[in-house]
Amino acid sequence: MKRSYFVVTAVIFGIFGLFLLNGQNKISDAQKKKIAALTKDINLAPDFALRDVSTDSVVTLSALKGKVVLVNFWATWCYPCRMEIPDFNDLYNKYKKDGLVILGISVSDQKKALKNFMNSFQIDYPILYGSPNDLGKITMQYGGINAVPTTFLIDREGQIVKSYPGALLKGQPFYYGFMQNLAEELGKKVKREVSPPKK
Numbered sequence: 001m002k003r004s005y006f007v008v009t010a011v012i013f014g015i016f017g018l019f020l021l022n023g024q025n026k027i028s029d030a031q032k033k034k035i036a037a038l039t040k041d042i043n044l045a046p047d048f049a050l051r052d053v054s055t056d057s058v059v060t061l062s063a064l065k066g067k068v069v070l071v072n073f074w075a076t077w078c079y080p081c082r083m084e085i086p087d088f089n090d091l092y093n094k095y096k097k098d099g100l101v102i103l104g105i106s107v108s109d110q111k112k113a114l115k116n117f118m119n120s121f122q123i124d125y126p127i128l129y130g131s132p133n134d135l136g137k138i139t140m141q142y143g144g145i146n147a148v149p150t151t152f153l154i155d156r157e158g159q160i161v162k163s164y165p166g167a168l169l170k171g172q173p174f175y176y177g178f179m180q181n182l183a184e185e186l187g188k189k190v191k192r193e194v195s196p197p198k199k
Contacts, residue, residue: 046141080167
């Protein structure tokens, strides 16, 4: 994702640079179309295929087009990751009928460890796992996950709307903004379940 983003960005800056060097300050419709074609997929969420711990079925992101998806990179050893599970359970149970899917992708745990963890912690949404090689590729495609938890909000067209580094916990200052973003993608109004940040 990072590499393609930089290539596209370099091409766009190159085009603008040529216009400036040639003394042109207007972009033609044909040039606008070329720029739009180059950038249309820049925010497309990279597809992946991982197994669901509970069902052992393969889950692919591309099969969820038409849904609003939260992709949560986490690990069982991460305390903030554990803290956000109850809030994710609440969100999933409240909005799954509106098209919300939450996918927890463990960055380091294998199936047995995840099953043991899920015997102690109730998790209502799918938890996915894969080989270290597959997980390494996926995390790099998502810009390199340097810390967990990290969550991506993906719209119904498969575009990344926003990323949220750190735990998404009710009562935190940025949680209200996250809920506004989520509600907008779900096409719902946010009820005052959480208070907006105080000024």
